[in-house]
Amino acid sequence: MHTKGSPSCCCSFEDYNLTTEWLLNHTSQRPKVAVICGSGLGLLADGAANKQTFRYQDIPNFPVSTVAGHEGCLVFGTIEDTSCVFMQGHFHLYEGYSLCQVTFPVRIFKLMGVETVLVTNASGAICPDYKVGDIMIIKDHINLPGFAGQHPLFGPNDERFGTRFPCMSDAYSKDLRRLAGQICSELGCSGFLREGVYCMVSGPNFETIAEARMLQVLGCDSVGMSTVPEVTVAKHCGLRVLGLSLITNMVSLDYSREEKVNHDEVLQIMKMRAEVLQRVVTELISRCSINTH
Numbered sequence: 001m002h003t004k005g006s007p008s009c010c011c012s013f014e015d016y017n018l019t020t021e022w023l024l025n026h027t028s029q030r031p032k033v034a035v036i037c038g039s040g041l042g043l044l045a046d047g048a049a050n051k052q053t054f055r056y057q058d059i060p061n062f063p064v065s066t067v068a069g070h071e072g073c074l075v076f077g078t079i080e081d082t083s084c085v086f087m088q089g090h091f092h093l094y095e096g097y098s099l100c101q102v103t104f105p106v107r108i109f110k111l112m113g114v115e116t117v118l119v120t121n122a123s124g125a126i127c128p129d130y131k132v133g134d135i136m137i138i139k140d141h142i143n144l145p146g147f148a149g150q151h152p153l154f155g156p157n158d159e160r161f162g163t164r165f166p167c168m169s170d171a172y173s174k175d176l177r178r179l180a181g182q183i184c185s186e187l188g189c190s191g192f193l194r195e196g197v198y199c200m201v202s203g204p205n206f207e208t209i210a211e212a213r214m215l216q217v218l219g220c221d222s223v224g225m226s227t228v229p230e231v232t233v234a235k236h237c238g239l240r241v242l243g244l245s246l247i248t249n250m251v252s253l254d255y256s257r258e259e260k261v262n263h264d265e266v267l268q269i270m271k272m273r274a275e276v277l278q279r280v281v282t283e284l285i286s287r288c289s290i291n292t293h
């Protein structure tokens with residue numbers, strides 16, 4: 001089934017079931033929380049105990065990671081009493097995957113019994129007040145590829161996952177956003193904490209200055225190349241979602257600016273903040289089921 005580069009690929013319920021059954025037969029963990037690690041953030045799993053790791057290439061139907069900073073491993077573990085699963089590396093449209101493949105793991109998590117998804121990513125700041133190293137709680141998003149017909153829910157709707165026309169006005173859980181803010185302030189991160197609107201572009205090129213200016217006019221605070229498809233599919237199947245974006249670079253809005261963004265710099269900034277993000281995520285997992293249900 002997973003043919004790389006086939007934009008019309010659609011996974012059947014049997015495909016999802018087969019992968020879910022395989023995982024349930026290979027681990028005794030029954031995760032309640034899934035963490036999708038953005039570029040360079042694989043170590044978010046470091047806070048977990050009783051870890052069990054599967055390489056994506058060994059899991060039936062799973063796509064494989066092709067980008068630097070994405071290890072390509074699914075890690076099961078526990079944080080306090082909460083069973084969780086970490087995706088060390090996720091998939092992008094620009095890798096040649098269809099959005100059905102990009103979002104494949106989210107439906108597997110749903111079928112495994114996951115209730116909450118924490119999504120992380122790297123993004124560039126459009127908002128000029130932001131600084132490199134800021135953590136942005138995602139309040140809302142703009143699905144730019146969706147406007148151009150690249151949408152993970154295109155095609156026949158499977159009611160077993162969710163409704164044909166899902167509501168997206170509350171995609172990011174208010175309770176989880178509040179909890180994340182509280183945890184960040186307890187951990188001393190308030191000075192570099194933001195809340196804003198993330199815009200997904202397909203990539204793989206970074207934005208031109210004219211594109212960046214357009215995104216600013218549209219009300220975007222940051223821009224990246226992932227997350228929105230996974231969040232859309234998670235919301236469609238009734239999962240609670242929190243999104244955290246690390247600002248790795250300032251997007252050029254001005255023709256006189258000389259800096260040029262590159263992926264190595266993105267990974268370097270992610271590394272700088274990975275430890276603090278790991279503490280935030282670990283704390284969120286241990287408290288999210290207590291505080292928000």
Ligand SMILES: O=P(O)(O)O[C@@H]1C[C@H](O)[C@@H](CO)O1
Binds near residue numbers: 203
């Ligand atoms: O996977 P994420 O969204 O964290 O990765 C960002 C977007 C591109 O994949 C890459 C650009 O450096 O980082």
